[in-house]
Amino acid sequence: MSPVPCRVLSVEQELQDTYTLEIEPPRDDWSFLPGQYTMLYAFGIGEIPISISGDPDDSTKIVQTIRAVGAVSDALVALQPGDSIGVRGPFGTAWGTKAAEGRDVLIVAGGVGLAPLRPVVYDVLNHRARYENVTLMYGARSPADLLFASQISEWRGRFDLEVLVTVDHGDDAWRGPVGVVTSLIGRSSFDGDTAMAFVCGPEVMMRFTIQALERGGLTDDRLYVSMERNMKCGVGLCGHCQLGRFFLCKDGPVMTCAQMAGSCWIREV
Amino acid sequence: MSEVFDVLIDQPFFEGMTEEQVQAVAETARLVTFEEGAVMFVEGGPARRTYLILDGDVALSLRTQEHGAKTIQTLHRGDFVGWSWMYPPYRWSFDANVRSEVTALQFDGPLLKKASLADPELGYELLRRFTEVIVTRMQALRIQLLDVYSTFR
Amino acid sequence: MKESLVIDREGVDALISALADRGYEVVGPTVRGQTILYDTITSTDDLPVGLRDRQEAGTYRLEERGDDALFGYVVGPQSFRKFTTPPGTVFWKGLRTDGGFETVAPEEPPRYAFFGARPCEVAALKVQDNVYGAVGDPVYARRRNQSFVVAVNCTEPAPTCFCDSMGTGPGVSDGYDLALTEVIDGDTHYILAEAGSDEGEAVLASLTARSPADEELVAAHRMVVRSAEHMGRFLDTDGLKEVLQDNLENPYWDEIAKRCLSCTNCTLVCPTCFCSSVEDHLSLDGSEAERVRTWDSCFTLDFSYVNGGPVRPSPGPRYRQWLTHKLASWQDQFGEIGCVGCGRCITWCPVGIDITKEAAQIRERDVRRVVVGTPSVKEAAE
Numbered sequence: 001m002s003p004v005p006c007r008v009l010s011v012e013q014e015l016q017d018t019y020t021l022e023i024e025p026p027r028d029d030w031s032f033l034p035g036q037y038t039m040l041y042a043f044g045i046g047e048i049p050i051s052i053s054g055d056p057d058d059s060t061k062i063v064q065t066i067r068a069v070g071a072v073s074d075a076l077v078a079l080q081p082g083d084s085i086g087v088r089g090p091f092g093t094a095w096g097t098k099a100a101e102g103r104d105v106l107i108v109a110g111g112v113g114l115a116p117l118r119p120v121v122y123d124v125l126n127h128r129a130r131y132e133n134v135t136l137m138y139g140a141r142s143p144a145d146l147l148f149a150s151q152i153s154e155w156r157g158r159f160d161l162e163v164l165v166t167v168d169h170g171d172d173a174w175r176g177p178v179g180v181v182t183s184l185i186g187r188s189s190f191d192g193d194t195a196m197a198f199v200c201g202p203e204v205m206m207r208f209t210i211q212a213l214e215r216g217g218l219t220d221d222r223l224y225v226s227m228e229r230n231m232k233c234g235v236g237l238c239g240h241c242q243l244g245r246f247f248l249c250k251d252g253p254v255m256t257c258a259q260m261a262g263s264c265w266i267r268e269v
Numbered sequence: 270m271s272e273v274f275d276v277l278i279d280q281p282f283f284e285g286m287t288e289e290q291v292q293a294v295a296e297t298a299r300l301v302t303f304e305e306g307a308v309m310f311v312e313g314g315p316a317r318r319t320y321l322i323l324d325g326d327v328a329l330s331l332r333t334q335e336h337g338a339k340t341i342q343t344l345h346r347g348d349f350v351g352w353s354w355m356y357p358p359y360r361w362s363f364d365a366n367v368r369s370e371v372t373a374l375q376f377d378g379p380l381l382k383k384a385s386l387a388d389p390e391l392g393y394e395l396l397r398r399f400t401e402v403i404v405t406r407m408q409a410l411r412i413q414l415l416d417v418y419s420t421f422r
Numbered sequence: 423m424k425e426s427l428v429i430d431r432e433g434v435d436a437l438i439s440a441l442a443d444r445g446y447e448v449v450g451p452t453v454r455g456q457t458i459l460y461d462t463i464t465s466t467d468d469l470p471v472g473l474r475d476r477q478e479a480g481t482y483r484l485e486e487r488g489d490d491a492l493f494g495y496v497v498g499p500q501s502f503r504k505f506t507t508p509p510g511t512v513f514w515k516g517l518r519t520d521g522g523f524e525t526v527a528p529e530e531p532p533r534y535a536f537f538g539a540r541p542c543e544v545a546a547l548k549v550q551d552n553v554y555g556a557v558g559d560p561v562y563a564r565r566r567n568q569s570f571v572v573a574v575n576c577t578e579p580a581p582t583c584f585c586d587s588m589g590t591g592p593g594v595s596d597g598y599d600l601a602l603t604e605v606i607d608g609d610t611h612y613i614l615a616e617a618g619s620d621e622g623e624a625v626l627a628s629l630t631a632r633s634p635a636d637e638e639l640v641a642a643h644r645m646v647v648r649s650a651e652h653m654g655r656f657l658d659t660d661g662l663k664e665v666l667q668d669n670l671e672n673p674y675w676d677e678i679a680k681r682c683l684s685c686t687n688c689t690l691v692c693p694t695c696f697c698s699s700v701e702d703h704l705s706l707d708g709s710e711a712e713r714v715r716t717w718d719s720c721f722t723l724d725f726s727y728v729n730g731g732p733v734r735p736s737p738g739p740r741y742r743q744w745l746t747h748k749l750a751s752w753q754d755q756f757g758e759i760g761c762v763g764c765g766r767c768i769t770w771c772p773v774g775i776d777i778t779k780e781a782a783q784i785r786e787r788d789v790r791r792v793v794v795g796t797p798s799v800k801e802a803a804e
Contacts, residue, residue, distance in 0.1 A: 232698075269739070
């Protein structure tokens with residue numbers, strides 16, 4: 001329950017308000033599963049949940065991509081290499097990369113939602129032979145808001161990964177697709193009867209993406225989403241993160257649509 | 270003619286229509302290509318046709334005072350381009366430019382309408398499919414409008 | 423079952439002293455500003471002697487009973503969670519160091535004797551044991567594990583009580599160190615004391631007490647049984663979880679919303695509510711940080727705030743969250759129902775919203791029945 005002070009190794013700016021921190025793990029046997037998060041503590045300011053956005057096979061550092069939207073996140077992104085940051089975790093459930101073995105994999109990200117999904121991309125690419133066709137579909141607000149843009153270019157260069165990127169608003173230089181991320185689904189071929197999808201982004205984007213994927217043949221148990229609610233403790237104590245009967249901090253944030261079973265999408269639940 | 274028919278009968282859009290109906294549509298259509306950078310149509314121009322993209326990318330844009338031409342949507346294989354041929358004043362409401370070389374089926378608007386009037390069942394089948402596409406696109410545009418990725422401070 | 427002994431008012435004084443001598447801070451019911459609250463007590467003089475509480479939906483009044491009963495009331499707006507998870511607890515403290523910061527060991531809390539815990543209170547402690555036990559929370563554990571429970575069986579339930587429906591009262595069956603039953607009837611006034619643990623037995627043995635006569639045992643037992651038969655309210659728990667979880671979109675929630683003020687009273691007085699928030703404090707020179715636990719409530723707009731707005735901006739869904747969590751989701755989460763039937767939320771709601779009535783209303787207006795087309799029970803009976 002106590003935050004462990006860990007050393008900040010590096011701070012990289014990704015977008016105007018988004019930074020990636022690399023942090024020295026709090027213990028030798030540190031590891032995490034794709035989809036998990038930590039509670040990051042800025043001394044005296046506060047603690048927030050941040051998804052781990054790094055490679056699960058690399059236990060030498062904890063990679064966390066943070067969007068500066070409040071007092072705590074502002075303080076965290078202002079840290080310098082060598083500074084101390086409080087870490088608790090990892091907490092939460094994982095994306096079903098094991099269950100996806102032998103199947104087509106669809107990774108659908110919206111905006112900053114690419115950060116919690118990046119570990120899945122790493123995981124799948126690290127063990128590429130275990131999967132069939134793998135597609136990354138990514139939608140962002142505009143070209144200037146594309147997260148991990150240079151890495152996406154690298155991934156595009158691979159022959160074993162299909163990368164489709166779209167923006168809501170183009171700019172003069174943008175020659176790629178313009179439109180919502182759901183429009184990318186029709187452009188990829190996948191086996192709707194067996195494929196598995198991992199979706200992360202704003203809730204409304206996830207709702208419509210799921211509808212589009214269901215039209216493509218995917219069933220509840222093969223659709224994974226990452227739900228978000230107010231989190232203060234990470235361990236099921238403070239009660240804020242409840243979504244129906246689930247404590248998202250420990251029963252989530254990654255859940256299948258089968259678990260959500262309709263009631264979790266009800267207005268203001 | 271038969272080449273157009275063969276292409277049409279394979280399109281998911283026409284699935285469920287009878288061969289006679291598809292033949293009637295095929296008679297209003299021909300295969301066309303546009304090279305990269307070509308202008309498909311301009312805002313305000315006469316809207317007499319519609320296109321079904323078989324390959325390539327088309328960008329729809331609007332000319333704005335402050336920002337020049339803004340791309341509002343891109344369309345790809347399997348997408349229809351343009352609805353203004355269906356309703357007066359039959360004028361295009363945006364620009365359509367070809368991003369990468371496009372092969373498409375070009376349908377003659379007035380001919381399609383004539384065929385629909387002659388065979389109301391054909392007209393219904395076409396309209397039902399067109400409206401489904403329009404509704405799906407409208408849903409997607411609504412989400413685009415929401416600007417869901419922006420930060421709240 | 424351990425042997426019961428009879429003590430009198432002096433015996434109760436001796437009991438309080440014995441607990442204090444054993445190093446406990448004895449907290450129990452006492453009058454503060456026209457209500458009965460829980461605070462430190464040193465003798466029976468601190469108890470609300472000869473007082474009764476008149477409770478109904480949205481109403482609480484104290485009045486003279488006309489006798490010297492020590493326990494002639496039920497529960498007030500506080501519960502013992504005031505002591506097990508006190509709001510304002512510093513649960514983490516850190517000092518800045520060259521390398522970062524280090525954790526400072528927390529102060530040891532006092533050992534409490536919860537004196538005068540009604541059966542619903544004892545049940546609430548068990549419910550909270552499950553909640554905090556699942557997490558392994560040290561704040562709760564430190565205060566609860568060393569506590570001594572002196573339970574008091576209820577012989578005069580308030581009209582707002584419904585412990586009988588919840589299987590939590592009006593008599594305790596376990597979870598206590600000592601259980602007292604007060605019998606007062608004209609000149610007769612005695613207190614039956616029963617040990618529920620080894621330590622309880624040891625404490626009891628240190629008091630001057632005598633064995634009860636058979637009639638005394640019977641009278642005490644009968645009073646508790648009779649109070650079960652005179653409960654003012656009833657909550658039908660049969661299939662309640664499914665009814666509530668299948669009625670999340672019932673328009674009735676918005677009906678309740680028209681009355682609910684989102685004042686959070688119900689969550690503050692509830693003995694099992696556990697939602698908490700964290701305040702971060704930093705000393706002026708930046709060298710010392712504290713993390714403080716405060717009580718929170720699902721009725722506030724802030725509670726569900728995420729990414730630019732609350733998830734539950736409307737009052738109907740917020741009331742729904744509280745009720746369905748307490749009566750339904752709690753069962754999925756902890757294997758038991760979260761409500762102990764103490765009735766506090768009914769008494770302390772300023773507009774008198776009654777949890778038993780609202781649960782019954784949802785059941786009555788079950789949307790599943792409407793959809794399937796079968797008549798409601800009422801229609802079928804007519």
